[in-house]
Amino acid sequence: MPPLINPITLFFASIFTSNILLTNFLGMCSFISISKDWKSSFGLGMAVTVVLTITAAVSWLVLRFVLVPFGMEYLSFIIFIIVIAAVVQILEMVIDRASPALYLSLGIFLPLITVNCAILGAILFMQIRSYNFIQAITFGAGSGLGWWLAIMLLAAIRERTEKNPVPAGLKGPGITMITIGFMAMAFIGFSGMIAVQ
Amino acid sequence: MSKTMAILKDNLWTNNPIFIQILGICSTLAVTNNLRNTAIMTLGVALTTAFSSLTLSAMKDLIPRKVRMIIQVLVISFYVIIIDILLRAYLPEVSKQLGPYVGLIITNCIIMGRAEAFAQASKPLLSWWDGLTSGLGYMAVLMGIAVVRELLGFGTLFGIKIMPEAFVPWTIMIMAPSAFFLVAMVMWWAKSMQAGRKPEAKPATPGQQATAAAAPTTTAKA
Amino acid sequence: MKKDSILYVVAFTFAVCAIFVLVLALANESTKDLVEANREFASQSAVLDALGIAWADRSQAATLYKEQVSPVEGSVPPAYRATVDGSGFIAVEHTGAGLWGAITVILAADPEATLIRGIQIVAQNETPGLGGRIEEAWFLGQFKGEKVPGQKIRVAVGAESKGSGDTDTENGLADGVPGASRTSQAFESIVNDALVRVKAIAGGGK
Known part of the structure; x- marks a missing residue:
């Protein structure tokens, strides 16, 4: 019996106090390269949020009704990857049909x-x-929105600090990592606010 | 220098996946506050990269272009699941602590990156070597970070108490921000080293000077 | 056959999948018993640790468990009766909500639930370095031999917690993990709920 954690607490905690990017380091690769540009960051962040919400629901159903009953949990990694790929693929087609403008962004x-x-x-x-x-x-x-928030903030900071003099060795990714480190420290400050840890 | 040595040097230093290519940090950075977990995770990444490169290179003539990505992901997940099963059977403690991060090796960009960039067009054994050394370059950096984080965060190395009793652990080292700062430090150090070496080395050998002079005027202007 | 014909693509993908799944199924099947044994050892050693029974290796743990611990029939989640150093104890497995997910502990206490023998954590998903520190020895050690005044213990949080462990075993008070108030509070209620179950089992319940 899994004990019930209030979903609302969980939602805000996954955005702020346990931001998937700033505390679990997940999604770093595209994070660093895309965050150069504010507009792309917004698009990617939104896409992550949408896909994450849908795949979480679909994966939960697959896990509960397919993997567990058939005792195939050891295959879960492959199945989840396939679910993600499929959701992305379908979403791409749906968006393309429904709204070409949205598809472009x-x-x-x-x-x-x-x-x-x-x-x-x-x-x-x-x-x-x-x-x-x-x-x-x-x-x-929550995790998707947390990721969106983090990349938006970073993109905004990077836009401001782009022209700042930085030691040659730290230019680009180096100073970005330090910026992310400060953001992570700032996000720890949220812990008192929502009274979750 | 033989080709294998060139690959080794390239992957460990001049083109290191972490501080030059900035790839695949996601899956492992979170466990770098514990040396043992980092060692096992990075070893897992190195082995997965090596063997999936080997497999994909061996199969490259058979794979239809349309499903290349899917097959790559399949092969990678296959090895990751093998590692997961082995950990669960022989190192249950570590498997419990690593939790979801073992599965995340699949999305480690290095593995896919090596498969696309190298294994695609190379012989199987050479691809294996390329994958392995990439993984080792990755391992070296993260192990270094883990040493600092565990030593200052817990006062231990591999769980053995190193620091004196009076040492107050730095909680920040256990938490996320320290990992970002340490990666930045490594990048800074490595880039300065690499940048510092090049201009020094050039005038030293007359042969190279000649080639530099013969090169288009852009270098002369700079 | 052409490499990009649909038939080839489908056949190839299918063949690759079939081979991989077969190998994985074999690997999973062949390590199943080992995984099961690991799980059993983990749960037995946690019960022994909570009861304060020292064991040196795997086989000794299994024998000691067989000799001294007897599961309470039909109780879910499991509960155990044991006699250590001449007095009887009851150990219960109890799961409660932490901040991030379930925390499962094994708590051993005397049948009246007035004295905690020991606590072991079986599973938790709290933030590493914060709430995750409930697994550390200084935190769990505080509960060893702790008296339980009025059927309840308390975990101090905020300024009240010294963050280094409360050595007084008479006051029914333990220091919480600094910076992890929610996890510490969750732990307090898990321990108190487990104590209620110990009493219920001593009274013949499940």
Whole structure:
């Protein structure tokens, strides 16, 4: 029997106090390269949020109704990856049909997402913590929004600090890592605010 | 220098996956506050990279272009699941502590990166070597970070008490921000080293000077 | 056959999947018993540790467990009766909500639930370095031999916690993990709920 953690607490905790990027380091690869540009960051962050919410729900159903009954949990990694790839693929087609404008701003980021560790990471956390369906969805949505928030903030900071004089060896990724480190420290400060740890 | 040595040097230093290519940090950085877990995770990454490169290189002529990505992911997940099963059977404690991070090796960009960039067009054994050394370059950096984090955060190395009793652990080292700062430090150090060496080395050998002079005027202007 | 024909693509993908799944199924099947044995050892050693029974290696743990611990029939989650140093104790497995997920502990106490013998953590998913520190020896050690006044213990949080461990075993008070108030509070209620179960089992319940 998994004990019930209030989904609302879980939602805010996964955005702020346990931000998937700043405390679990998930989704770093695209994070560093895309955050150069504010507009792309917004698009990618939104895409991650949408995909993460949907895949969390679908993976939960697959886990509960396919993998567990058939005793195939050892295959879960492959199955989850396939679920992610399929959701991304379907979403891409749906968005393309429904709204070409949205496709232009969001769709181009979708292929990047299949190999974004944040998605698989959140799903594996969901599996290990044995969340129920509601918790899985709120955790997925919260983690996605947390990722979006982090990349938006970083992109804004980078835009401001781009012209600043930085030691040659630290230029580019080096100073970005330090910036992320400060953001992570700032996010620790949220812990008192929501009274979760 | 033979080709194998060139690959070794390239992957460990000049093109190190972490401080030059900035790839695959995600899956392992979170466990770097514990040396033993880091060692096992990075070893897992190195072995997965090596063997998936080997397999993909051996199969490269058979793989249809349309499903290349899917097959790559399949092969990678296959090895990761093998590692997961082995850990669960022989190192249950570590498997419990690593939790979801073993599975995250699948999305480690290094593995896919090596498969695309190297194994695609090389012989199987050479691909294996390339994957292994990439993994070792990755391992070296993260182990270094883990030494600092565990030593200052817990006062231990591999769980053995090193620091004197009076030492107050630095909690920040256990938490996330320290990992970002340490990676930045490593990048800074490595880049300065690499940048510092090049201009020094050039004038030293007359042969190289000649080539530099013969090169288009862009270098002369700079 | 052409490499990009649909038939080849489908056949190839199918073949690769089939081979991989077969190998994985074999690997999983062949390590199943080992995994099961590991799980059993983990749960037995946790019960022994909570009861304060010292063991040196795996086989000794199994014998000691067989000799001294007897599971309470039909109780879910499991509960155990044991006699250590001439007095009887009851150990219960109890799961409660932590901050991030379930925390499962094994708590051993005397049948009246007035004295905690020891606590072991079986599973937890709290933040490493913060709430995760409930697994550390200084934290769990505080509960060893702790008296339980009025059926309840308390875990101090905030300014009240010294953060280094409360050595007084008479006051029914333990220091919480600094910076992890929510996990510490969750732990307090898990321990108190487990104590209630110990009493219920001593009274013949499940």
